[in-house]
Amino acid sequence: MAAPEAYVPRVALVTGAAQGIGRAIALRLAADGLDVAVNDIPSNVGELHKLVEELREYGRLAVAIVADVAKEEEVKAMVKRAVDELGELNVMVANAGIAAVTNVVDMDVDVWDRILSVNLRGVMLCYKYAAAQMIEQNRGGRIIGASSILGKKGAPGVSAYCASKFAVRGLTQSLACELASHKITVNAYAPGVILTEMTRSKLDAKFGQGRHGDATKALVGLDSNGPDAGPEVIASIVSYIVKPETYFITGQAINVDGGVCLS
Template sequence: MSAASSRVAQIAEHVGGHTRVALVTGAAQGIGLCIALRLADDGLDVAVNDLSSKVDLLEEVVLKIREKGRRSIAVPADVTQDQQVKQMIATVAEKLGGLDVMVANAGILLVKPLLETTPDEWDRSMTVNTRSMMLSYKYAAEQMIAQGRGGRIIGASSIAGKKGSIGLPAYCATKFAVRGLTQSAAEELAKHNITVNAYAPGIITTNMGADLAAGFESLRIDTAVPVAEPEVVSSVVSFLAKPESYFITGQSLSVNGGAYFD
């Protein structure tokens, strides 16, 4: 057996033979929904989160996951709120037996030039797109460390986190921040056998992708770039969540069809 294969086997054994548990935020629709279903197809039990106003959509996702033969619960919460995130993760660990994969996917989009962006709009983007990431990373890491079996933390960055764009100053700033948080957390958590990575999509055919295209059109910004279905993102998250990805950490993997080369 090669060293890499041996290491993967050790990790799988260290997990203890139990079914791994994932939590996906922002999972009521779009990329988050697709990720949740893909992880269920991969054999994980999956908890899904979104705002309480979307609880009906969350319950539909729960049913789809259970139809695949996996356990699932809905854990509605505002992921910008410290105690709600802490309680959300505690609930997942209690009801599903732990937490092995945290996918911090929730986020919002603001398409507006810098000169028109208000301080309140800037602060809301930072709160939803970066504070929520910090809280999700922090409390997921605490749970994984307490379990002692390592884990995977995966966050949502963007092509806008690698290249600035007209009309996206707030969004770009938040997604660049996700990359910095991811790299720092990867350094800190490596000793606990926890990898921390991010995915950085280009334009994806979701409601947010449609909002981005509409915003660019209103600002007369050229959007002649590749577009893809959310499954291309969920496939990358699927790989990052697997035991054999143990040697990948601190990375923000581009999924943009060549729209931008790292």
């Protein structure tokens, strides 16, 4: 194998990008000068295309790719199309995720399977096909997944979500070891209460001061005045991790939670 070229972040692929954290990440990477492929499911295609137009306002190339990250052939095709359209792949952000609130004794197994399918199988498939592409390119790369503070501490009613986010940490550490010789780093972000549609609930009115995010805060043991932030704080961490100088950071699940989990 020829000596690898220096890693330069040129092209990123962000899953679950039609809204929330994924959208903020895609916009930040475009502002940083990357071309960006953005993914989401068919029901979010309208928002995905609006995002592409915003990304192009930064003077970057952008493409919308509709795919279900839980389906292997769709992930394989998604990565191929991103490379075909934008020329290469240097950054994979496996952000797509879903959640449901139910106790284990009341758990519908189909709901359990769907959450694990998207949040864990989907991350694994994104990792797998991004890694294969980056190895072939022989220029290093950055692979990033979505964990959570609920991947570091359990909470009632969210067992499937917690299980998937704990597992993302183990997957991230293992792949970081596997890809070290290829100069590809693998990390995850572990958000606390981030104010997006995922943390907006009809139950907010029943907790704390009834504000956006209060039900989620109660779930993780915080009161209404506990720390929260917008999705730009996660985008900022991703922006940093993808830079060439972060080659010495790998296998980490970085807390971005206002100090809720200290390690």
